[in-house]
Amino acid sequence: MSQDETTLRLARHAATLFLERGVSATTGDDIAQAAGVSKRTVWRHFRTKENCVAPLFSRSSLQFACHLRDWPTDRALEPHLQICLAPENQSAQDIADGILVARLLAVLPGEPDLRASWLLACHEGEVHMRDVIAFRLDRSANEFEIRLCAALVSAAVRIVDETISLAAIVHGQVLSAEEVIERLANAIRTASTLPFCDPVPPDPFGDRRTMVTEASR
């Protein structure tokens, strides 16, 4: 088994255990046993216990930066996201991992250590997004404006992720793919302070900063 496979397998087992009995009630031994490896191997793959789920979080947040990178400049955001997030374009494993992440996000309020790991992953995504935005605008990733914009967009995506996960898992509120994409696209447009996402898709309100939420619908 390859390095990354083991890491991901451990991450999934750790996530399941964290969800079943909480982080503090899960030991490194438990994770090792569940994955069928020695305790030593766990600490070889992860620096700390909470970091065991980091690969899942990282994937989720890095994935989005990649979608943005692959986004053709001559296409609107919604149809692009529709293609990226379509179930037929994701493996069964990817979908299962996505659900695992959503369930983890739903328990963040009671698990501060898990939130630290999540925020760290979001920060990774933010750094990645600097490069993406800088590339799309043909600017340097070190400029203050670029880093600010990346931080804002990342924060917007994070809030949407957290909100949707909490709504779906805790309140059993199932959202359609279209609703999720609409929320995501609106939040990104709201947050993007630089025109990296041109062309602006058709907007009936004529203001790309108008937010379409449940309140205004």
Next chain:
Amino acid sequence: MSQDETTLRLARHAATLFLERGVSATTGDDIAQAAGVSKRTVWRHFRTKENCVAPLFSRSSLQFACHLRDWPTDRALEPHLQICLAPENQSAQDIADGILVARLLAVLPGEPDLRASWLLACHEGEVHMRDVIAFRLDRSANEFEIRLCAALVSAAVRIVDETISLAAIVHGQVLSAEEVIERLANAIRTASTLPFCDPVPPDPFGDRRTMVTEASR
């Protein structure tokens, strides 16, 4: 000595040691000895080693939400910040703590555990800011738009903090109070997607979303 005093004293000693020899080379014993308390007392005040500096980070990020709360609705942002951040309105201890935080932010790139603590503190500030923004707009802090706006403003403040600290500590680039305030105010206006900071201060560009940075000056 009161509870909070001891906590802060420990935080300052921990920060100093972290800066001197790095987080991983500092033990809980070291922090306890430096502060003249027993090891047990350290773990009574803090859940983890990295959390020892959290009070300093929290103060920094909660402070800003408080400044925003106390901001009169009929005054522009810059003069208000000028009053809040004026040296004569801060104790010597506050100023020293601020420098300590700046030095910690400057070493974040090499200390992931410290960054986790910092991001957690920023999240605290974000949650606080929801209430502040909701109050200023007479809305509910649970609305999606409010939480999104708070996240964006918090992210903007965080990026400014990180940028300025890195510039000052690592590159020895000293900024005047006016420059700091200008950057901060501009970033906040850029990030604020809801009109919680009306009245809009005079802007020669006639666009409150225009950013004044070194590039455009």
Next chain:
DNA sequence: TGCCTTTCTGGCACTTAGTGTCATATTATT
């Protein structure tokens, strides 16, 4: 296939992080 190098893993001893518990010291209240 057999040999060799590289990489990954297990086991064990060890240090540090962090907790539970109880006795003592400190502070506040009256």
Next chain:
DNA sequence: AATAATATGACACTAAGTGCCAGAAAGGCA
């Protein structure tokens, strides 16, 4: 000054995490 409440110290203990070495597993090469 007596008492209740709270903070601390000391010690034993569990869990987190590291260093080290030997062995297993995978990958190149004749």
